[in-house]
Amino acid sequence: MxxxxxxxxxxxxxxxxxxxxxxxxxxxxxxxxxxxxxxxLKSDFQKSFDEFLKTSQHDFQAFKSSNDSVFYEFLEQSxxxxxxxxxxxxxxxxxxxxxxxxxxxxxxKELTPxxxxxxxxxxxxxxxxQMVPNGYQTHNAVKTRSNIDFYGLKIxxxxxxxxxxxxxxxxxxxxATFFLNNAENDELLYSVYDLFNKSSEKNLSGWGxxxxxxxxxxxxxxxxxxxxxxxxxxxxxxxxxxxxxxxxDDIYLMVNFDVPVYYKSxxxxxxxxxxxxxxxxxxxxxxxxxxxxxDYPEKLQTVSLIIRKNPLLPIKExxxxxxxKNVKINIGYNENLVNFYQSYPDCELxxxxxxxxxxxxxxxxxxxxxxxLLPKTEIEQINFILDFVQTAxxx
Numbered sequence: 001m002x003x004x005x006x007x008x009x010x011x012x013x014x015x016x017x018x019x020x021x022x023x024x025x026x027x028x029x030x031x032x033x034x035x036x037x038x039x040x041l042k043s044d045f046q047k048s049f050d051e052f053l054k055t056s057q058h059d060f061q062a063f064k065s066s067n068d069s070v071f072y073e074f075l076e077q078s079x080x081x082x083x084x085x086x087x088x089x090x091x092x093x094x095x096x097x098x099x100x101x102x103x104x105x106x107x108x109k110e111l112t113p114x115x116x117x118x119x120x121x122x123x124x125x126x127x128x129x130q131m132v133p134n135g136y137q138t139h140n141a142v143k144t145r146s147n148i149d150f151y152g153l154k155i156x157x158x159x160x161x162x163x164x165x166x167x168x169x170x171x172x173x174x175x176a177t178f179f180l181n182n183a184e185n186d187e188l189l190y191s192v193y194d195l196f197n198k199s200s201e202k203n204l205s206g207w208g209x210x211x212x213x214x215x216x217x218x219x220x221x222x223x224x225x226x227x228x229x230x231x232x233x234x235x236x237x238x239x240x241x242x243x244x245x246x247x248x249d250d251i252y253l254m255v256n257f258d259v260p261v262y263y264k265s266x267x268x269x270x271x272x273x274x275x276x277x278x279x280x281x282x283x284x285x286x287x288x289x290x291x292x293x294x295d296y297p298e299k300l301q302t303v304s305l306i307i308r309k310n311p312l313l314p315i316k317e318x319x320x321x322x323x324x325k326n327v328k329i330n331i332g333y334n335e336n337l338v339n340f341y342q343s344y345p346d347c348e349l350x351x352x353x354x355x356x357x358x359x360x361x362x363x364x365x366x367x368x369x370x371x372x373l374l375p376k377t378e379i380e381q382i383n384f385i386l387d388f389v390q391t392a393x394x395x
């Protein structure tokens with residue numbers, strides 16, 4: 001009996017890892033559905049919030065940080081205009097001497113399982129995965145008032161009182177004041193703290209956390225510039241390296257990632273790249289932007305783009321139809337995950353593939369391949385799968 005795992009092992013042996021994974025890794029990932037949280041009264045939240053402060057005062061004070069006032073002074077003065085750059089994906093040079101096919105017959109015994117390097121190993125470097133900052137613990141006392149729809153996942157967010165950006169033309173003074181006012185708002189920080197924990201619980205990755213903050217920002221602010229400033233403040237207060245810049249009347253979010261990103265505008269400050277992350281409706285490309293030069297006084301970590309696990313998003317099942325040897329094959333996938341992955345920046349291929357294929361994808365593959373592979377030898381099985389990849393889909 002051939003198991004789905006054995007089928008995947010054959011795929012790895014057939015030297016078609018790139019073509020097959022590129023199709024399946026993005027289209028067919030799936031996860032368990034999340035649970036929606038309902039609204040509650042403000043008094044309920046206040047009671048829970050007070051209890052939290054009593055039991056976790058030390059951790060929460062560390063979370064607030066005494067360096068905010070120092071950073072406020074930096075923001076009042078250390079701004080300059082930065083030229084924005086952009087990287088393109090490096091091309092792979094063709095060999096001077098074209099490779100020749102080895103016509104020597106392949107024997108089954110020569111196919112030794114487990115000898116092929118993973119894509120992460122092939123990059124020649126060890127990728128550091130982003131972990132939860134020290135001192136952050138999950139608290140179940142969070143009460144919510146508003147729900148946001150995050151790729152089919154209902155996330156509860158408590159609506160707190162906030163201080164808006166001052167009216168009139170943008171200035172470094174107004175941005176600095178917005179940061180200090182909201183960085184000292186205990187209830188807002190607690191809501192951010194809760195969003196961070198929910199992001200970790202749902203395997204959203206660093207990019208997913210940014211996207212979650214972007215969506216949640218509409219709970220606290222309606223003005224686009226204020227939503228961007230909130231997202232920036234939230235990233236800094238949860239220990240991540242981000243900046244903002246402005247151009248006339250528009251503010252832009254910029255983030256320092258742990259891997260190279262292609263085709264996105266970025267500035268370089270203190271030998272670090274900060275990539276422009278536009279909100280909906282903003283321009284994706286700019287030539288220059290005004291931003292601050294000083295770093296936040298505390299140590300901030302880069303935002304990880306590595307997809308360690310598939311995000312735990314509800315299943316919205318869709319099917320893609322493929323045709324192989326005049327047979328129609330229905331492959332299932334989760335549309336919520338497809339939409340999430342489509343929002344991802346353009347990175348190295350090794351960023352996308354640590355997660356395994358999902359159950360729904362394996363079941364779809366198994367339905368078609370199992371009966372057809374059983375009577376064949378291992379070499380015949382590999383040839384059959386290779387023919388499927390080459391003829392059932394566009395390369």
